Amino acid sequence: MLWYKYIKPFRKQAIIGFLFKMTEAFFELMVPLVVAQIIDYGIGQNDKPYIWKMGILLFILTFVGYGCALVCQYFASYTSQSFGTLMRNDMYEVINRYDYEDIDRIGTPSLITRITNDVVQLQLAVAMAIRLVSRSPFLIIGSLIMAFRINVQMAIIFVVTAPLLAICIYFVVSKSMPMYLKIQKQLDKVSLVCRENLTGIRVIRAFSRQKEENKRFQDMTEKQKDMQVEVGRLSALLNPITNIIVNMAIIVILYVGGIRINVGTLTQGEVVALINYMNQILLSMFVFANVIVIFNKASASYKRIEEVLSISPQIMKEENKEDRDTFLSFEHVSFAYQGNIALQDITFEINENETIGIIGGTGSGKSTLVNLIPRFYDSQKGHIFIKGKAIQSYDLKELRHMIGIVPQKAVLFKGTLRENMQWGKQDASDEEIWKALELAQASSFVRELDDGLDTMIVQDGKNLSGGQRQRLTIARALVKNPEILILDDSASALDFATDAALRKSLKTIQSTIFIVSQRVSSIMHADKIIVLSHGEVVDMGNHQYLLENCDIYKEIAHSQLAEEETL
């Protein structure tokens, strides 16, 4: 059991908490009994000192019970929080070791909910397990036992009532739970329409569709209201019905009790105690129903967390003694992504400090190809060699340290600009950073910022324009001084002047550069251009060669460049 691993270090605290809770519940159970004693002996025999004695006992029970409760609550809080903290740390560590494919499959939003909300659900369940799970059944069973102790035949009333109550509560809870889920789904739809209307506000206004959108939204909220009213109708039954059942039982206790008292086999105080125990059972049942709901949610959460923890990375360092004398080569590399073939039989060789352009339509496998180099994914067939060694034989860190990547989406992190630049090299000096910014055509706008390198970047870099972000991500990769630089369609937000200036400055660095692009102008000056189509290399060569020999390249070039440029 996975969860036990996280409880184990705190099992002592959990057990202490549990024991104290039991003690508290036990004291609570004693109260009606003491009251019965007061009525039967104290009042029955006009014994005032006895009443005082028992009354003080009640106070003692109260305060000792309270003390126990405090101890229990503390240990319950401590255990459940520690449990969650430990679990989170582990989850986070495991996720950080994930392969790309696993992250893609589960999806980021889902991982985030799992590590935050799902763990909170489990924490709650652990605390409940310590605090309430023992208490409610203990009180229910205890009340039953007490009833039996008072009078076996009267206890039959309890034996009938308790399951009846349980069934009623179970019925309403189990019926309404799926309805609440449906309402949640409907709320998702409401928020979908709202989000669509915010993102599409210009289009909606351009077409003057506000009225129709209002109507669409109103239909959604109307439906939600109907669902809420419906589930409300059902859950509104719970309290009245249980109230009736318990009071019916009390009526029976009164009547049967009357008969027994009349013949002298029961006392008045005992009847009062029985009534008290009956009320006790009802309260405990409600608490228990809540616990069941919480556990239900927690078990769903647990499954989702278990999945996260059970995945282990497949991409690791492996022995591979083969070597080549090329700087970088692909040999018959094939790769399928979630069952779909993405690359097929890719073979090429590259020399040190060459610039390589990769071009092709959407879905031709351009990004996939460069993602194989730092082993973000592993190819199913074929081999990739860097500096003569198979990439599997490198330590993953070492391999990725050689490579600087500028991803398609320009992502920056919350923190100062300097901190962002230091991602690749934690001790990079300001001088190194400025040099990289210069190369990436970003120095001029950074200089204009009031705080320069100390400028705070908000999450996702929203305080910068797309083009600025993209240049900064290029600079971030350059700070690393990588032997291999991969630009994965990373100039798309740049205007052609900046794009050209960037390409010019990249010529000056000592690095093997991969440029992935849809724009011919971005790659036409590369030493080698790889033309991809449907996961296969169609042809390879320089601009001039491809213009003469490759039809696909010719088509792309002609559609994008003005006549004079292609020449």
Add this chain to the structure above:
Amino acid sequence: MNMKVLKRLLTFCKPYLKYLYLALLFSAFHIIFTLLTPILIGQGVDLLVGVHQVDFDLLKLSIIYIFISVLLSSLFQWLLMKMSNQLTYHITRDLRNCLFQQYSSLHLSFVDSSSHGDLMSRMINDIDLIGDGLLQGFTNLFSGIMTIIGTIGFMMYISVSIASVVIVLTPLSLVVASIIANKTYKYFQEQLALRGEMGGYVEEMIGHQKIVKAFGYEDENIKRFKEINQKVHVSGVKSQFLGALVNPSTRVVNNIVYASVCIFGALQVVSGHFSVGALSSFLTYANQYTKPFNEISNVFTELQTAIACASRVFDLLDEDIIHEVENPQMIESPQGNIDIQQVYFSYQEDQKLIENFSLQVKSGETVAIVGPTGCGKTTFINLLMRFYDPQMGHIYIDGVDIKNMTRDYLRSLYGMVLQDTWLFHGTIKENIAYGKKDATDEEIIEAAKNAHAHKFIIQLKDGYDTVVSEDGGNLSQGQKQLLCIARIMLVKPPMLILDEATSSIDTRTEKQIQDAFDLMMKGRTTFIVAHRLSTIQKADKIIVMNQGHIIEQGNHQELLEKQGFYHHLYYSQFDLG
């Protein structure tokens, strides 16, 4: 507690006053019968005096009274809950509709400058919390107060002296509750803030795990997460412990009351002032006495949250909305002659963007808007479509000032296709027919064919009935743009605003988009945000923008001769290699 907001929130009850009054009425009846029941049971207990002394006739009668009382209390409770459900859910529905309507009439400048996440959260979370607060308020506040008053009343009725014991102990429970509530609130806020911090960090790092991996940042990342997690742990133990104190603490107060009643009650019985049954009813009351206090304090916390949320919602409802001119003008048969005269515009006063800009465009001409990324091309579109109004100057279409038209009418004269495509959750057919509700299937298919979208649509599994997921996730960027073009093809407006693709569209699709653009532009006045040289060269007029300013205008030849920014932009393509 902000009474003004509460009052305004209650105005939303107005259409449902019937439910509100009934809820109050049922609540009163429910409490009366609920409180009556223990007395009746106590009277029943009193009949069980001892061997051979039980009067069964009276006992039966007493049981019948109990039965009726229980039945009525349950019935009224059920009705009460039904009414408060109706009230709450109708009100939250109305609030949402009202807010949504407001969203669609707000000035675009407001929506642009607000975070969409925040607007969404007010629509969804805030109104949900208002609903929770209202439901609690309707069901528990009134009945809680009623219960306390009723309990004290009934206790007074049974025995003044014992009731005084309970009343004296009342402040104790209030003090305990408020101390804990205050403490908990503080730690709870802290816990929420920390959890938010953690969520933000996880979102950033796992969301961009690929970059984390690429830069080998995992260890540093895990270290920082553990630091945040530790903070959450420390505050979590505190806040959870304090939160968990509420129950036992109120229980202990309750038990003190209970024990006191028990002792004094029993002593009174011994002195003969009191019956055992009355004591039993008293004990039942004492047992439940702190419950309404608990509930009321819960209601107040929830109401407080609800009111905070409501004031956020009302803030939005009070935002200025768009007003149209009183006697709007229309154009007989729109030709698309545009005359922009001395327009001044800026988003913020201290940052002048467009100054003294004039431009005349004749019907059927093409205007290319050129400039580097972030040069402010959207600003220009905002003015044409009246998403924003200029501070000074006029824009005329066929001689009519656009300020004198309704925005809806003005916008119907334009067809707009932006790179930032927008599709909604619905079928492809519905998406194409967005601008023309009554379009026939033939018209839709015709438009799709003209937009070169027909081919890929029929290849989809459900053809024109394929459901587009939110924001068109199941279509490629190029396909989405083709659908947006088809939308315009269907409406056939006299003027166009287009946005050429920069990248992320494959060549073949780009060609199709280009062809579709060309077809549309024929005979229509067109503004096009241009990236392609051929488009720019063909344009009748070129507007060159940089950093939000319009810096040059003219045709290709004129601008080249000027040797200015455009010249630089144009030649930067060639002189590099």
